[in-house]
Amino acid sequence: MGHSPNSLSPWVQGHSMKRFFPTLHFFMAVGIGFLIANLLIGMRIHGSLAAADGRDDEYRYMNLFSQVLYHVRNQYVDREKVAWEDLYFSALSGMLSSLDPHSQFLDPKSFEGMQQETSGAFGGLGIQIGLRDGILTVIAPMEDTPAFEAGILPGDRIIEINGESTQEMSLDGAVELLRGEPDTDVSITILRMGDERREIKKLTLTRAIISVTSVKYDKELHPGNIGYIRISQFNSPTEQEFQDALNDLVDKGMEALVLDLRNNPGGLLSSAVNISSKFLPPGELVVFTRGRGAREQRFTSSTGEKQPPYPMAILVNSYSASGSEIVAGALQDHRRAVLIGERTFGKGSVQSVLPVRGDSGAAIRLTTAKYYTPSERVIHGVGIEPDILIPITDDMDRILYIQRTRPENGFGLPDWEPVEDVQLERAFDMLRGIKHFTDHKNQEYAWH
Structure with a gap:
């Protein structure tokens, strides 16, 4: 039986199809490979373009910085103002100060000065300052210091230092101007805002060399066997001074305590932790810091001398900052004390000093972490909210500060007269109520 010339025998057809299908699979695989490759290349190109448009493209912005630097260096009218060091140091200072009031670029002179201050004695005025709404503000003058003797009060705004406006001055820049050799003078201009008047002084x-007693207390108990202790700041002797005051009041029969942290600007972290430890069992979390990458450092209560679980109130106001916020937040979170007064200042950040590599002699002070209470409440920029809110006016706050620190004069305030400390009286009333309720319940248990 003959075959058409265009027809194939079964054997030939079978082998031709076997050769054809592998070839088809090969070209399909190659085509898919090219498609995937093109897709990946396209994704990479798109990603590169997206990165180039992002804010984190360092090369793009380094190029921008270089161009601006070139134009300033070569075209600015006053040649003496555009030395390389001045331009770079100014740029770095602007970069750090734009982050927050506490971050700072330290040129070699500033870095050397900071090292001298931390290793030895330096002269100062005895005031703690901060930025409130961008304005250089006195948090508290330390008692028995030049600022205290001159009548500077919490809330005073420092508008000039040695004739230089503080309007665009950094916090560290102001501190640098206020500090100096003991027995040297510094002039400042303050703006005092009252409820009905404003005054410039x-x-x-x-x-002078600053050395103050940080703990003061009423030697006699108040009605209801309530003790009163005020801590003006946290320094090295604070813990022992505080323990001595507690021992004296306990020996006299103290059954409740008011701890006054109003106008306390803070101080040493270790001192604040040790004060908190006296009212907490060993190993309890007092405060922790958290930086980038979830890096944490935890501070717990020590095994030192402990106080009985008597009722306790802590007084705070808008000038209670840093260490005082750590104590207040810890004892509030652990339900060991009731907070009375006003929301605190909100200063709770950690600064690290990082030397710059090379022979520049410079360094940066950089905010690297924030403080958190045991219940993970952030302190910085927020403050601690009291359990019992009792707001007072600015004028009353100043008068109460004077009554607490130096009641024999009014620091030159016009028509100064003593006023009732409504925050302190509320604390006394609350503690007496708790004691009365506790005593009544104990009598019921004894009767049954």
């Missing part, structure tokens, strides 16, 4: 103060 120009003062000349003489710097």
Whole structure:
């Protein structure tokens, strides 16, 4: 039986199809490979373009910085203002100060000065300052210091230092101007905002070595066997001074305590932790810091001398900052004390000093972490909200500060007269109520 010339025998057809299908699979695989490759290349190109448009494209912005630097260096009208060091240091200072009031670029002179201050004695005025709404503000003058003797009060705004406006001055820049050799003078201009008046004062103060007693207390118990202790700041002797005051009051029969942290600007972290530890069991979390990448450092209560679980109230106001916020937040979170007064200042950040590599002699002070209470409440920029809110006016706050620190004069305030400390009286009333309720319940248990 003959075959058409265009027809194939079964054997030939079978082998031809076997050769054809592998070839088809090969070209399909190659085509898919090219498609995937093109897709990947397209994704990479798109990703590169997206990165180039992002804010984190360092090369793009380094190029921008270089161009601006070139134009300033070569075209600015006053040649003496555009030395390389001045331009770079100014740029770095602007970069750090734009982050927050506490981050700072330290040129070699500033870095050397900071090292001298931390290793030895330096002269100062005895005031703690901060930025409130961008304005240089006194948090508290330390008692028995030049600032205290000159009548500077919490809330005073420092508008000039040695004739230089503080309007665009950094916090560290202001501190640098206020500090100096003991027995040297510095002039400042303050703006005092009252409820109905505003007053500008120009003062000349003489710097001195600052050493203050941080703990003061009423030697006699208040009705209801309530003790009163005020801590003005946290320094190295604070813990022992506080323990001595507690021992004296306990020996006299103290059954409840008011701890006054109003106008306390803070101080040493270790001191604040040790004060908190006296009212907490060993190993309890007092405060922790958290930085980038979830890095944490935890501070717990020590095994030192402990106080009985008597009722306790802590007084705070808008000038209670840093260490005082750590104590207040810890004892509030652990339900060991009731907070009375006003929301605190909100200063709870950690600064690290990082030397810059090379022979520049410079460094940066950088905010690297924030403080958190045991219940993970952030302190910085927020503050601690009291359990019992009792707001008072600015004028009343100043008068109460004077009554607590130096009641024999009014620091030159017009028509100054003593006023009732409504926050303190509320604390006394609350503690007496708790004691009365506790005593009544104990009598019921004894009767049954």
